Amino acid sequence: MSLTLYLGCVIRTVQPEVEKAVKETLSRIGVSFSEQPEASCCAPSWFFSLSREAWLRLNERNMRLLNSTVVTACDDCFASLSDAFRIIAESKGVKPPGLKPFQTLLLERLREVKPRLGFKGLRCAVQHSCRFLRPAGRGLDNPEDPKTVKSVLEALGFLPVSYEGELNCCGGFVSDENVGGEMARLKAGSAEKAGADCIVATCSHCMLRLSPVSRIPVLHLGQLSAFSLGSDPLQIGFPEALLRRVVKR
Amino acid sequence: MIETLRKKGAGNPLKCVQCGSCTSACPVTLIREDFNPRRIVGSIARFNRLPDQDPWLCSTCSLCSERCPQAVNPFSIIMVLRSVLYENGGEAPLSILKMVEQVRETGLAFPLTPESREKRRLLCLPEAGLSEQGLSEVRRILREAGFK
The missing domain is CATH 3.40.50.11810 (Rossmann fold)
Known part of the structure; x- marks a missing residue:
């Protein structure tokens, strides 16, 4: 299973230990992942509140960069990317990238791998x-x-x-x-x-x-x-x- | 105001029956009685004008929209209210403007301090932050969307 990991701004800046933990977890449950360091902030609700255009355009750029199935480590990022990708994909007549929250993926994998x-x-x-x-x-x-x-x-x-x-x-x-x-x-x-x-x-x-x-x-x-x-x-x-x-x- | 909401894809306040399901679900109203989603929607539906309540108090939990029996979507209406106020010169909370400024600086909404860079290095994590080219793309988007 290969995914792109989208960690979000808070984890990358304020909570590096959470980044370490999420990455270690994925490795230990047999999920291989890549990262896209050029992806920006997902511009969640507070950004959307100021400018819908900026929210959509920042995420249009993110969607171009994150072109495989994405696993998110923050639910706020999940929601923002999910809403924006759906709107952008509809307007372009394309399929949006798959998105999965960390906990959903974790539950699926734990049922399969049953770790010690x-x-x-x-x-x-x-x-x-x-x-x-x-x-x-x-x-x-x-x-x-x-x-x-x-x-x-x-x-x-x-x-x-x-x-x-x-x-x-x-x-x-x-x-x-x-x-x-x-x-x-x-x-x-x-x-x-x-x-x-x-x-x-x-x-x-x-x-x-x-x-x-x-x-x-x-x-x-x-x-x-x-x-x-x-x-x-x-x-x-x-x-x-x-x-x-x-x-x- | 009703037309602006329609154009921005927000809910339709004219469908509101003022049942108050939104307000009884609102976690902010429990603490600040002056924040009242039912009255926000009602003021737009009845008088077609901006309500005299601070939409930035909303927690964005969206429980109001989930509980609304009329699919009015008060959450979406409040989000559009914020943008209308901001576009018309109204103030946005400083904490939020700071995050926008931070996105312009590094592409991320929170600062990469020397301490966080050091912590990343100690944990063998890769450098965080966008390249110069990535940053110039983000800055162009923000500029063209009207952020000075």
């Missing part, structure tokens, strides 16, 4: 990103009862924890810091109250919003998968506090 896992036991609260859940018409998961990320966690030996407000938006894209911060505080507090050891996200902007207000670590799914599949915790930014909570198999 080193650990079990961590209690994880899933931050289901709005971009992955909606619009429901995209058909990635059931927006009222999403299962993808929880199934990945279970396949990796972790324990998904349900919590109050689990499907709420984390406030990642609210420009007013007070409002966005309050939304994130409510979510992170609820996850902690439910007994979670960590919060697991698949969108970089959810991570950026939740991390500063959460008293429990906020991780990208790729960090948990890479850890479970045998990567060095130091290289993938796996928090020391969580190492004490996992149980060796």
